[in-house]
Amino acid sequence: MVARIGTVAFQGVEVVDVDVQVLATSGMPKFLVVGLADKAVAESRERVTSALTALGLSLPPKRIVVNLAPADLVKEGSHYDLPIALALMAEMGVLPADALATHLALGELSLDGRINPVAGVLPAAIHASARSLGLVCPAAQGGEAAWAPDIEILAPRDLLGLVNHIKGSQVLSQPQAALAESDVSTPDLAEIKGQESAKRALEIAAAGNHNLLMTGPPGSGKSMLAQRLPGLLPSLSPAEALEVSMIHSVAGTLEEGKLLQHRPFRDPHHSASLPSLVGGGHRAKPGEISLAHHGVLFLDELPEFARSTLESLRQPLETGRVSIARANAHVTYPARVQLVAAMNPCRCGYLDDPALACSKAPRCGQDYQARISGPLFDRIDLHVDVPAVSAADLALPPPAEGSVDVAARVARARARQAQRNGAVGDGIEGRCLTNAELDGQRLESCAEPDSEGRSLLQEAANRMKLSARGYHRVLRVARTLADLEDCEGVRRLHVAEALGYRRMMAAMA
Secondary structure, three states: OOEEEEEEEEOOOOEEEEEEEEEEEEEOEEEEEOOEEOOHHHHHHHHHHHHHHHHHOOOOOOOOEEEEEEEOOOEOOOOOOOHHHHHHHHHHHHOOOOOOEEEEEOOEEEEEEEEEEEOOOOHHHHHHHHHOEEEEHHHHHHHHHHHOOOEEOOOOOOOOHHHHHHOOOOOOOOOOOOOOOOOOOOOOOHHOOOOHHHHHHHHHHHHHOOOEEEEEOOOOHHHHHHHHOHOOOOOOOOHHHHHHHHHHHHOOOHHHHOOOOOOOOEEOOOOOOOOHHEEOOOOOEEEEEHHHOOEEEEEEOOHHHHHHHHHHHHHHHHHEEEEEEEEEEEEEOOOOOEEEEHHHOOOOOOOOOOOOOOOOHHHHHHHHHHHHHHHHHHHHOEEEOOOOOOOHHHHHOOOOOOHOOOOOHHHHHHHHHHHHHHHEEEOOOEEEEHHHHHOOOHHHHHHHHHHHHHHHHHHHHHHOOOOHHHHHHHHHHHHHHHHHHOOOOOOHHHHHHHHOOOOOHHHOO
């Protein structure tokens, strides 16, 4: 008789059922794992054998075949260790055949029988809950799995504890949902002296979820400004927190199995490869743009990134998702991020300072900025210059207004957007639309300027040769400016300021 237990495979953040089947028959003693398993799964036979030996069990002198169905689905990862071991013990008669018939199991086994953490416990738990099943997972991730509703969770520390629970000699307690620390300290905007125009742009970006590019010489504070953006953003909603945590769970970066509360801030180095940024690789994993979902993706030294890597961001910035097509994988990850980038005006960084600029100026500046394509520039709502800070500014006392004050204005603007723009259901339970996402009829009804603003926008669009995308992004920024001032309609003043943030596009055109 074939022993069975359920587990899962992952395709992006999607979960697919896998049936682990074990059969021991007469023949030459052998342990085979079939079903399109990768090397990590094939090596599970050694870990399973050693873990059973630690329990005082030895494999029967038979031909043991482990089949992972469906056979045409690639099985990757070490989380198949635990279901293989449980199905094998059921086949050996150590456990009742139906002991875990209503549970899914995943976990990696140590040689001494301990159950180690694995990636993907949270989406597996939500999948099990949707199918009215229980879940067996490592003890370290019980708090992660407990966020799934109406589910029985068994989170043993080792294989012996699970066996004792099944046989009734020990009771495993239901784990409690774990939440990441809420008092994570973030840098304060009050620590930055000067740069008032850049701070203004940062506030607008936070209020409307707009993409931002800061250009300035080395040491002007571009990175400091970007690092303070998370402190201005509202906390994740419960639906967003669950969605973000699922991505980090699949990637194996969810620390201690705790649900995230704060928006991610990812700042990959400019040497990052294309797969590390957008995802993929031999074993498809979420990239930086997906790990920054519902948060901030900060690209410092933007022109230093490989051109192909930067161009790969164009589609995700528009659609909010990234589709990875490889020979052995075709998966889609969420990637709704706020892009914040920083760059020097030229390679030496001092294009606007005749005393420090190199001998190739201004040609070096044109060549350096040409590394970034016009379509990518066009997807950035706010372009702001960050000039060098003078010694007089540094000698001033700290600004009176800090991140708390700005965050309060941002929260009020976001509340207006939530009330006016409505929600969209592209996540687990839907989410509120920000101004940066307004499109079509919503944009026309929410951001239509008054007659003076419309005339200014049309004239500027012709002179600056704005694309249709650029035209709409000006309207979105103007709508955010009106929200920050608590104005019902978009006025000429808002359009004028929004156009001021497109000046780099005009220069690039």
